[in-house]
Amino acid sequence: MARFLPLRVTELRRDTRDAVVVTLQPRPEDAGAFDFTQGQYLTFRREFDGEELRRSYSICAGRDDGVLRVGIKRVDGGAFSTWANEELQAGMELEAMAPMGRFHTDLDGAVAKHYLGVAAGSGITPVLSIIKTTLAREPKSRFTLIYANRSVNSIMFREELEDLKNLYLGRFSVIHILKSEGQEIDLFTGRIDAEKMAALFENWIDPESLDAAFICGPEGLMLTVADSLREAGLEDGQIKFELFASSQPGRAKKKAVSRDSAQAGEATEAVVTLDGATRSFRMPKQGETLLDAALAQDMDAPFACKAGVCSTCRAKVLEGEAEMAVNHALEDYEVAQGYVLTCQCYPLTDRIVVSYDE
Amino acid sequence: MEMKIEDYLAQGGQLTSPGNVPPRYRGELMRLMASFVDSELAGAAGFADTINDAPGIRNRIAAAKITQEKLDHAGRVLEVMGEFGADTARYDTRHDWAARMARDADLDAARHGDDMRLSVFHYPIAGYVDAVVLNVLMGLATVVQLHEMGRVSYAPLADAFREIAPREAAHVDLGLKGLRQIVGDDAGRQKAAQSVAYWLPKVEASFGQAGSARFEKQARLGLRHTENETLREDWAGRVADAMSPLGLG
Ligand SMILES: Cc1cc2nc3c(=O)[nH]c(=O)nc-3n(C[C@H](O)[C@H](O)[C@H](O)COP(=O)(O)OP(=O)(O)OC[C@H]3O[C@@H](n4cnc5c(N)ncnc54)[C@H](O)[C@@H]3O)c2cc1C
Ligand code: FES
Numbered sequence: 001m002a003r004f005l006p007l008r009v010t011e012l013r014r015d016t017r018d019a020v021v022v023t024l025q026p027r028p029e030d031a032g033a034f035d036f037t038q039g040q041y042l043t044f045r046r047e048f049d050g051e052e053l054r055r056s057y058s059i060c061a062g063r064d065d066g067v068l069r070v071g072i073k074r075v076d077g078g079a080f081s082t083w084a085n086e087e088l089q090a091g092m093e094l095e096a097m098a099p100m101g102r103f104h105t106d107l108d109g110a111v112a113k114h115y116l117g118v119a120a121g122s123g124i125t126p127v128l129s130i131i132k133t134t135l136a137r138e139p140k141s142r143f144t145l146i147y148a149n150r151s152v153n154s155i156m157f158r159e160e161l162e163d164l165k166n167l168y169l170g171r172f173s174v175i176h177i178l179k180s181e182g183q184e185i186d187l188f189t190g191r192i193d194a195e196k197m198a199a200l201f202e203n204w205i206d207p208e209s210l211d212a213a214f215i216c217g218p219e220g221l222m223l224t225v226a227d228s229l230r231e232a233g234l235e236d237g238q239i240k241f242e243l244f245a246s247s248q249p250g251r252a253k254k255k256a257v258s259r260d261s262a263q264a265g266e267a268t269e270a271v272v273t274l275d276g277a278t279r280s281f282r283m284p285k286q287g288e289t290l291l292d293a294a295l296a297q298d299m300d301a302p303f304a305c306k307a308g309v310c311s312t313c314r315a316k317v318l319e320g321e322a323e324m325a326v327n328h329a330l331e332d333y334e335v336a337q338g339y340v341l342t343c344q345c346y347p348l349t350d351r352i353v354v355s356y357d358e
Numbered sequence: 359m360e361m362k363i364e365d366y367l368a369q370g371g372q373l374t375s376p377g378n379v380p381p382r383y384r385g386e387l388m389r390l391m392a393s394f395v396d397s398e399l400a401g402a403a404g405f406a407d408t409i410n411d412a413p414g415i416r417n418r419i420a421a422a423k424i425t426q427e428k429l430d431h432a433g434r435v436l437e438v439m440g441e442f443g444a445d446t447a448r449y450d451t452r453h454d455w456a457a458r459m460a461r462d463a464d465l466d467a468a469r470h471g472d473d474m475r476l477s478v479f480h481y482p483i484a485g486y487v488d489a490v491v492l493n494v495l496m497g498l499a500t501v502v503q504l505h506e507m508g509r510v511s512y513a514p515l516a517d518a519f520r521e522i523a524p525r526e527a528a529h530v531d532l533g534l535k536g537l538r539q540i541v542g543d544d545a546g547r548q549k550a551a552q553s554v555a556y557w558l559p560k561v562e563a564s565f566g567q568a569g570s571a572r573f574e575k576q577a578r579l580g581l582r583h584t585e586n587e588t589l590r591e592d593w594a595g596r597v598a599d600a601m602s603p604l605g606l607g
Binding site for chain 1: 371372373388474509
């Protein structure tokens with residue numbers, strides 16, 4: 001089960017107008033837990049108005065930098081990122097889980113490979129970690145970065161990338177693509193689309209020389225670049241993705257509770273939504289789980305273990321109350337938001353509204 | 359400018375972390391992973407006896423290797439489930455994975471009991487020859503399924519399946535080696551032919567129904583790409599190629 005550990009903010013540096021770079025230090029006894037692989041991310045938690053939010057941020061340090069560091073770009077109206085940009089300060093404490101993620105390939109000091117990174121905006125963070133670690137640990141390998149931004153001012157880690165170019169002369173090159181600023185070379189202006197990728201492959205990067213590619217940016221960019229790479233002959237296994245899009249509950253609409261828990265009736269009117277379709281049926285309060293009741297109605301509800309262990313059957317109670325017999329899979333904050341394991345769930349109220357779609 | 363996750367998936371996009379995953383996708387993905395994990399756990403539990411039944415140390419080692427790697431594969435996918443909150447320590451202890459139904463039970467392809475194993479893994483293995491035949495037939499099915507699953511839109515799972523695939527393919531090769539020894543004499547060939555007749559329809563049923571509604575749903579999410587029917591044909595072709603040289607076609 002997820003365990004959160006404290007991290008102290010030892011330094012907070014403003015990188016661009018909209019982004020901060022935060023250096024973090026674990027307690028000595030947690031140092032091992034925060035030993036990371038290049039390209040991994042940390043998941044933080046913080047309460048906003050009494051509601052816990054969790055957000056992930058990629059580590060931008062290399063494995064050999066000896067620090068833990070993330071870069072957080074402010075999203076308009078975003079709860080966590082705005083807080084991090086405006087209120088977070090050195091000396092404060094954050095809570096995070098041990099690093100996760102598989103946005104990396106195995107490194108081998110003996111090989112001479114050519115890697116491509118394609119990043120847009122804050123998508124540079126994990127790619128920077130990969131670049132630094134790869135160049136340090138594979139002394140014969142090269143790295144090319146295509147980095148898309150709105151304008152020069154919004155480029156995160158601009159100086160750091162320049163320094164890397166000087167440090168690894170001839171092994172690291174950066175192509176900046178700027179959306180709204182003209183550059184000497186036309187090709188480097190505008191947005192990355194299939195045409196631009198084709199031109200880049202024609203004139204600047206030989207796709208046949210590429211051993212692996214790392215893409216991190218918004219959905220459209222990921223699709224375009226992956227298509228171009230496949231067309232240029234790369235296999236699926238050579239293309240690694242990291243998507244920042246969040247499907248996490250936002251600053252949540254709490255459930256419309258009637259918190260007068262157990263009600264007297266023996267049966268419940270259950271209203272269950274699955275795949276956009278809603279079905280109402282009556283079920284007993286005891287003896288049958290909500291999942292089994294839904295399955296008996298021929299609803300194709302998801303489940304696997306039926307033992308409260310795997311969380312496949314998770315759904316959200318939008319109205320009414322229920323209790324779970326066993327719960328080995330949901331955390332307190334999920335339960336607080338109304339999530340239940342339907343395979344373990346018995347209604348308490350005379351009416352219960354549940355959705356598998358939220 | 360922001361693209362909806364559903365559109366992104368429909369265009370072949372990949373999700374990369376639990377944070378990206380919308381609720382309904384989560385349910386389908388977890389179910390898919392549980393089905394693989396439970397089948398590997400049940401498969402390994404059933405195959406474990408073969409270590410004792412196999413004739414000769416080489417064959418015992420092959421059986422032990424297959425058993426050990428199937429458990430390892432279950433563990434790898436369970437690890438991905440763990441990132442979504444599944445209790446990985448408790449997962450395999452909740453259940454008797456070696457439990458089997460009667461050899462002549464008549465199960466349809468749907469799930470039975472309290473786990474997600476494919477129904478073929480509810481049937482008991484009857485001795486060494488039977489185990490080798492099942493290993494080859496089901497192994498070929500696994501190779502076909504893993505090829506399909508290597509394309510799933512959840513990238514960490516696709517990676518895991520791509521790593522697993524060559525090792526499952528090697529299990530088929532080990533099985534074919536064993537089978538070649540078995541069909542070396544008439545008694546062995548006859549026994550093997552009986553096992554093929556027993557397992558063939560059961561493995562075939564594991565590909566699911568043609569035109570299934572679940573396929574449509576999973577395809578929209580990028581969790582499936584090839585129709586059940588096409589996968590089944592692919593498998594049948596591989597079975598014919600493997601079996602006819604052994605006189606078991
Ligand atoms: C694996 C992973 C790694 C990540 N790494 C980084 C990183 O290194 N640096 C970084 O800055 N961010 C990163 N993110 C994104 C980050 O986790 C948050 O989603 C983002 O900071 C917004 O959170 P919020 O609480 O500020 O906004 P919320 O309050 O959740 O959202 C507010 C509004 O912004 C929209 N929105 C949410 N996320 C985004 C987004 N990424 N882009 C555009 N609009 C959005 C929402 O739809 C909503 O309308 C990562 C995400 C994942 C899943
Ligand atoms: S089905 Fe596994 S927790 Fe409910």
